[in-house]
Amino acid sequence: MLEDKNKSLSDENKILDKSQTDSFFQYLKSQSANKQCADCERHSPVWASTSFGIFLCSDCAAKHRALGVNISKIKSTLLDKWTVGELRRLWVSGNNLANELGDGCDIRMKYTNAEDYKSKIDKLVQESLKKQPGCGFINKENKKPTVVVNKVKKVPVPKFRDCEIQERDCEIPQKVEIKEEKTSVKPNAFxxxxxxxxxxxxxxxxxxxxxxxxxxxxxxxxxxxxx
Structure with missing residues (x-):
């Protein structure tokens, strides 16, 4: 039992290849809630708080960094290296649950009083470890759906002269010059x-x-x- 627990913790601290993290972040950011910053709703956030498992824009990430890592640990989804455990926190939370943090404008007050939220994320992480230990959740979400491409028959585009068009559809108005024949009547001669x-x-x-x-x-x- 203890050995399994140690192995599980070892897997959580494993640093993943960048290709794996990039692919997983691509999946997470495809979810509608994660397409916006959790604090200001700015589009395409590239930062994340591993403490709260939320995605943030650059400005809000700077505010979180000012709080200190003991409150909110910030990492870049593009440049930093990520462990399995850090990705798991983002997976079980994400911005879907961020509304439970409230809409307070004071970032410091909002997150220094969010210990209950952190505890909830910790609980979700433990449940995830039991169901899908190791990298199982990452590999599962990274599976690309099988796309079946039907064979398309190549049909040449017919030229105009090859098209069979009915005569009534081919009637093209033409300018016709009608000449009137004027019969000159000679005047009666005297x-x-x-x-x-x-x-x-x-x-x-x-x-x-x-x-x-x-x-x-x-x-x-x-x-x-x-x-």
């Missing part, structure tokens, strides 16, 4: 024949007789024949 009595004829019919008449009649000195 033929003046020189006879004994000058006359004006139209199509063989004598219409006017040219004579010496007043210029006020018909405009050119001709008189119509009365038939």
């Amino acid at each position: 033929v003046i024949k020189k006879k004994s009595t000058p006359t004006v004829t139209k199509n063989g019919s004598t219409l006017y007789t040219v004579g010496d008449v007043s210029s006020t009649r018909l405009g050119f000195g001709s008189a119509p024949n009365k038939e």
Whole structure:
């Protein structure tokens, strides 16, 4: 029994490879609550308090660091090395439980009076150790879901000339120039024949007789024949 307990503690103090920690943090930060700072709700926090198991932004992490490691121990999720035990505290807590700390603006008062919260996290850690000792919880969460990719048939894109389009869909309005044939109608010609009595004829019919008449009649000195 004692040997198992010592082994369990040894596993908790084991420093993990950076590839393992990066993968695990990627999983933790994919949860909606961990996408924001636990104190100010700023997006994409890159710091964490191992004491409270919460994620923090740079500004809030600096405030926690000012409290001292005896109250809140701060580590970078990008640069620092992490032990199994430290990751376990973040796993059982995270920002999901941070609302139990209250919404106080005074960081010092908020976290110096949070011993009950720390005790709750300690209890959750012990329960996790019994269920999943060692790196079991890390390996479980790091398993990537199997993605089944269906085979996609490659179909060439048909060219325009290969498409079978109905005639009604292909009707393209065109500008059509319509030429109107204008039939020129020749005006009726007046033929003046020189006879004994000058006359004006139209199509063989004598219409006017040219004579010496007043210029006020018909405009050119001709008189119509009365038939």
